Amino acid sequence: MVKSWSMNSVPTIPPGEGAGSSASPSFRPLYQQIKALITQSLQSGEWKPGELMPSEVELAARFKVSQGTVRKAIDELAAENLVVRRQGKGTFVATHHEERAHFRFLRLMPDEGVPHHPDNRIIEVKRIRAPAEVVRLLELKSGDAVVYIKRLQSFDGAPTILEELWLPGQIFKGLTAERLVEYKGPMYGLFESEFGTRMIRALEKIRAVGADTVTAQYLGVPEGTPLLCADRVSFTYGDRPVELRRGLYSTAQHHYQNELS
Amino acid sequence: MVKSWSMNSVPTIPPGEGAGSSASPSFRPLYQQIKALITQSLQSGEWKPGELMPSEVELAARFKVSQGTVRKAIDELAAENLVVRRQGKGTFVATHHEERAHFRFLRLMPDEGVPHHPDNRIIEVKRIRAPAEVVRLLELKSGDAVVYIKRLQSFDGAPTILEELWLPGQIFKGLTAERLVEYKGPMYGLFESEFGTRMIRALEKIRAVGADTVTAQYLGVPEGTPLLCADRVSFTYGDRPVELRRGLYSTAQHHYQNELS
DNA sequence: AAGTGGTCTAGACCACTTT
DNA sequence: AAGTGGTCTAGACCACTTC
Numbered sequence: 367m368v369k370s371w372s373m374n375s376v377p378t379i380p381p382g383e384g385a386g387s388s389a390s391p392s393f394r395p396l397y398q399q400i401k402a403l404i405t406q407s408l409q410s411g412e413w414k415p416g417e418l419m420p421s422e423v424e425l426a427a428r429f430k431v432s433q434g435t436v437r438k439a440i441d442e443l444a445a446e447n448l449v450v451r452r453q454g455k456g457t458f459v460a461t462h463h464e465e466r467a468h469f470r471f472l473r474l475m476p477d478e479g480v481p482h483h484p485d486n487r488i489i490e491v492k493r494i495r496a497p498a499e500v501v502r503l504l505e506l507k508s509g510d511a512v513v514y515i516k517r518l519q520s521f522d523g524a525p526t527i528l529e530e531l532w533l534p535g536q537i538f539k540g541l542t543a544e545r546l547v548e549y550k551g552p553m554y555g556l557f558e559s560e561f562g563t564r565m566i567r568a569l570e571k572i573r574a575v576g577a578d579t580v581t582a583q584y585l586g587v588p589e590g591t592p593l594l595c596a597d598r599v600s601f602t603y604g605d606r607p608v609e610l611r612r613g614l615y616s617t618a619q620h621h622y623q624n625e626l627s
Numbered sequence: 628m629v630k631s632w633s634m635n636s637v638p639t640i641p642p643g644e645g646a647g648s649s650a651s652p653s654f655r656p657l658y659q660q661i662k663a664l665i666t667q668s669l670q671s672g673e674w675k676p677g678e679l680m681p682s683e684v685e686l687a688a689r690f691k692v693s694q695g696t697v698r699k700a701i702d703e704l705a706a707e708n709l710v711v712r713r714q715g716k717g718t719f720v721a722t723h724h725e726e727r728a729h730f731r732f733l734r735l736m737p738d739e740g741v742p743h744h745p746d747n748r749i750i751e752v753k754r755i756r757a758p759a760e761v762v763r764l765l766e767l768k769s770g771d772a773v774v775y776i777k778r779l780q781s782f783d784g785a786p787t788i789l790e791e792l793w794l795p796g797q798i799f800k801g802l803t804a805e806r807l808v809e810y811k812g813p814m815y816g817l818f819e820s821e822f823g824t825r826m827i828r829a830l831e832k833i834r835a836v837g838a839d840t841v842t843a844q845y846l847g848v849p850e851g852t853p854l855l856c857a858d859r860v861s862f863t864y865g866d867r868p869v870e871l872r873r874g875l876y877s878t879a880q881h882h883y884q885n886e887l888s
Numbered sequence: 889a890a891g892t893g894g895t896c897t898a899g900a901c902c903a904c905t906t907t
Numbered sequence: 908a909a910g911t912g913g914t915c916t917a918g919a920c921c922a923c924t925t926c
Binding site: 395396397431432433434435438452453454455456 | 894895896897898903904906
């Protein structure tokens, strides 16, 4: 179904688009081919977020490879948080509808106490033509529509995060203020369930800025107060950018936490 | 040398300090025991940073386990950046003396252009009694001495990072301003070569603050300018904290870059 | 040609979960 | 008891580096 190496399983993939500076023709390990095939099935929705995937034995039979090869492919997918393995139960498609995932993209932690979920207040939702900067970062076509969202998040009643989002209009067609307000849970969960778009990873660029008049009002701080400004581009399968987000964080009682390893 | 499982290799480790909420007595996979033994050898300096380690076959013989088990142990060490594997050559102890490692702990990137190394200017080096906060974060004893360092880093002549460091006095005995000034290369390289202390990972807490008078002068910005403030605690083997660092970053032409995955 | 890490297979047994 | 992921072994061959 996949292979072709020599005697003991040799990949069929012809030399070509090598991933690097290899002098020899490019090779592709079998397990990486399997990994790509499984990723395709995840992307196409053959197995939906939260669902149980076929067992390793089943997948090995389906792809006509050994269980060990399937295992190595799934190991990498698990390391990338695309799937979750549970001993004795099986392998599940990762979803944003679990506690575990909620704080993977929210790095703002309280200086003291345990992290918990913010209260959301939607300020504005509208459909606009994408600004040039958004066109560039989301790889859109000039003139494409985007959904613009502005919201304020509070912890224990203290306004802390003022956020603006830009989402490709084509993907997020029916996204209205009502649906955002009535939806309980993390926004990425909504995107995943209602719009079939799962955020996989994101890139953030962080700066320090002074609060402008409007921002200061929303966050309840003096104008000019230093704030963290985090610009985020989020990607779905295949490194396709599908969200632009600018967050302004008040760091009076919170900090951005990061592990370097 | 290690094992004891049953017929096919069973771990000797007696039930006891299980790592988790397991109801049954705790087990420890063989490969994790091997991993711990290899880590010990790294920590003790049996193989020094940059050096070639014994091959998988040798280690398998030494520990009386299969090559596959050693491989899995080394795979995890490589994932944690403790060792580096090079096909055809062998496995090497990771070191801060390589380009590759330099930007693992320096997340401040230029808004445009490629990242490069800063110019260092040592402002102050002194030996002091550790302040209470430092005692707490570095897990010292009250009254212990620490080496205090203050330095300014510039990119293309533009002062950008004002940093303060606190290092355990016991470990960093002969650390003087002269040695810091004459040393070329990343500071973690100096720590590794001259003081036998290798930084493995670090935890950062980031806030936005306004530049005070002194800071503003060093960084050449108006007083009150918003700056990133990054408090870092670095750890060596065994999660022992061995460095406290506070960096103030001017984000006029740079940003703190972070990948969420 | 020899040595090293990298891939693949096949089979055994273990721990965990559900039936 | 049956099924799942997790560990361990043994052996084969491959790609890369050095001699």
